[in-house]
Amino acid sequence: VSWNDATDAELMAAVRSDPASLEELYRRHRRRVMNYAARRCSQPADVADLVAATFMAVLLSASTYDPGRGDVIPWIIGVAHRQHGSMLRRERRQGALAARSANRRVLSDDDIARVEEQIDAARRSPAVETALQVLSAPQREAMWLVGHDGLTPQEAARVVGIPSAALRLRLSRARHTLRQALRETDDAEDTDAGTADNTRDSTPQPKEAPL
């Protein structure tokens, strides 16, 4: 019998008793967690640290996973979310510089390049990236969880610990704010360009964020 064909829930149930199931879980979902981390951390070592901390927490708290409350992936993303929060709180407490230099994971040059590539890929659209900065942190997180991490609004709500109706409302407001911001960016570019393109409709068209 191999764990290769096991469901995520079966792996979770065996994580504490069988290291092979932990390994299988890690191999399946490490890149998903890395994508989550790459979206939120700017330094490759932080990305690696967050991946490590997340799976360590998965190992320690696997028994708290309840299949009746949802799939494994959103549960793991939820763990990553809380680990990231802990990481940020730790940095604030210790001072960012001290935290960054303490017990940092050492990555090879090749690994740094690979993770940087991942970080770049996670922030592919500079316009959206800039616009996202106008959102509040909770709105931005909601957008990332649904738009980038691929969770449903219901799963994202579980990750951040709010009712799904509240999450949907937050998403709706975030999208509205983002749309406004993108429109303003577009307007500014038009103004910068002067009247060179006088064939263009002067009424800015609403843009849908590619999320």
Add this chain to the structure above:
Amino acid sequence: VTQTRDLPLYDFEVDILTELLAAHATVAATPVTTSTPRGSTVRRLVPVAAAAVAAGAVVIAVTATGTDVGSRTGAPSSVPSRPRPIATVRTRAILAIDATAGDIFHTRTVETPGAGPSCVQDVWTSPAEPVVGELERERSLVVCDGRLHQDVEMIVTAAAIPPGPNPPLLSEGPDGSPLMNGQPATTTGEYTGVDGETHTWWHLSSTRMTRPLPAQTAQSVRADLAAGAYTPEGHATIDGHDTLVLRRGIGNSAADTIWVDATTFLPVRSEFATAASTTLMTTDYEFLPPTEANLALLAPVVPPGYPKVDGPPVDTQG
């Protein structure tokens, strides 16, 4: 899922997996938490995780201080009955070596004779992974064509290994002093030896001497494995033990093969061979618990009738 699962692991992903499995061996032995999910549980348990992760230190402490051979099964203490992905054999072998830090590492190397004599070299190092400031012992016994050639033991204080990968075998320090593997090449320690050519033996205390030339140590085997590029090539039986075979090419002209015990994941044998399949060097590995009887293996044996002299004959040291 399959696509993600089968993506090759980056080096740091291998490191994380190694840490996870090391932590698993510790965590699996603790009671299951019944706390409710979400933040509180994870936050409360993270310090435990951090402690477990610290370079696998917990695992080493738990497994290396015992004297029971049976407790030293290498990587995850509970070897599961399920087949494991072969790609992680390397990770498990590294973890298994880490768990033997306090053991005596014994190698027996046989070189294929060329024009010279056929020699067998036994090397015992203790502990297998010394910490800085700890006394490390190394005995090297060389027998050629069935006759004692040399039997020496050096006891030195372990020095810090400089940061960074692969320090050069020989280099110069900032003050021009010779360095070996990034450490001062000379040190003070104890040096006992038996010379089979002059039929003499000696014992020197607090003497200035060259560090032992780095033989194959547990750490060098670990470093080889960590460097990667090994390809799993199935199973083989060595001395009745089921082993997993890992092989890597060295340029186009030679290859390294390591056999790893299929149960404990500890390395059992390595072989260096040319592309023409001419074996140049075969080394068998053994991890011995530091019992009194095993520690006695670190002391050279002086044959009857050998007189004690002031020091080694010229050119016999290092």
